[in-house]
Amino acid sequence: MSQPREIAPGATYLITRRVLRRHLLFRPDAVITQLLVYTLAVSTRRYGIEVHAFCAMSSHLHIVVTDTNGVLPRFLQFFHRIVALGTKVLRRWEGPVWDHEATSVVRLLTRAAVVEKIAYVLANPVAAGLVRHAHEWPGAKVHVSELGNGVLRAARPTAYLDPKNPQWPEEVTLSLALPPVIEQDGAEDFGREVTAELQRQEAQAHARIQQEGLRFLGADRASKISPYERAKTFESLRDRNPTFAVGHDQGDTWRIAAAAVRAFRASYRAALHRWCAGVRSAVFPAGTWWMRMFHGASVSHVVRTM
Incomplete structure (x- = not known):
């Protein structure tokens, strides 16, 4: 039996969902980027979810959101279902799209946790050895300069979604919001804090890759790799599934x-x-x-x- 989870209106979360057996079904090409941005925009609007950061890796998704109305399970069910069905059509994929493990939902309780996890989401392509800097990643993502003020746009994908159904508008926009804890404590330094943490995580990834004698794959090659391949990098078994994060140096929090x-x-x-x-x-x-x-x-x- 899984542990019960508190669903609190106004809570901010880091959400991660992985593709089955780490297949590269979300390879960063134009059609999958369109599907992911469009579906995220429609789903968040439907359930009143605020998006703060987003990065679609080839084998998994990272999103930082605030669940304004306390309906996170409804949002995740709808969003993940439409992404999976659209991906099956685009990739001509038989069988499940998502990993059998439950979605990772980590509640971010402090400003430090929000800053660290947003930087983690943005730095993910670098940490994975795909590009040297976060802004080079060609997939669906949020740039650090867009935090709290950027807008993502996408036209309705031609695959799977019925243009006659009013729930699928021809075009959608997704305005990026500041997390509530940032709005409460002031947003002036937020961008600088995330930038500094992003640079720290990028430098850490650079040092590790150099130490291991590896090279970055590059945006062009990442965009052309077969979506039916699987990630080959080592990944430890996910024996921990944290419920919350508070960030570093937070005392008794x-x-x-x-x-x-x-x-x-x-x-x-x-x-x-x-x-x-x-x-x-x-x-x-x-x-x-x-x-x-x-x-x-x-x-x-x-x-x-x-």
Whole structure:
């Protein structure tokens, strides 16, 4: 049984979803970039999700978003389904598109965590040894200069989506928003902080690749590689699936956040035990989503703070 997850309106997350067996189905060419940007724009508008950063790697997607309305599972279900169906048509792919592991959803609790994870998303093509600098990546992405003010645009893909269906407009735009924690604390230094962290992560990747005697693949070759190949670089088994991040040097913040997660899970399980025993008056903790949406369970209105 998977751990219960708190879904809190206004929470900011780093979301990662991987392609089955690390196939390169999202190879950065024009048709897949169009599909990903278009689908992301339609899906976020449908569910009121704010996008802060985005990078489509050949074998996985990274997005940093804020779930304004507390409907993240609905958004992920819709977005991932349309991406998968569109990809199957574009790539003439039989079988599943997504990895069988659950989507990684990491809640970003501090400004430091937001800065570090956004830089991580932007630096991903560099860390993977594909391009020397983040801005060289040819796939769907957000540039550091676009944070909080950029706009992504895409026309409706000709594959899969029905032009007669009003939910698929001919063209869409996606305005990039500042994360709430940045808006609250001031945005003046945000771009500089992300840029500095991005440069640090790029330099770290350069040093590692040089030490290992490797070379960057380059944008041109990355765009032309077969989408049916699989990533060959070593990747350790994903035995950790973090729930939240607080960033480096945040004092007791991690300990407090971990205690809050444990308290939510304990409260949830106690309520679930009563529910399974037939007590339909059991009250689940604030942030409970599945039991509220699909079983009509009562949920506390007392919101915990991490």
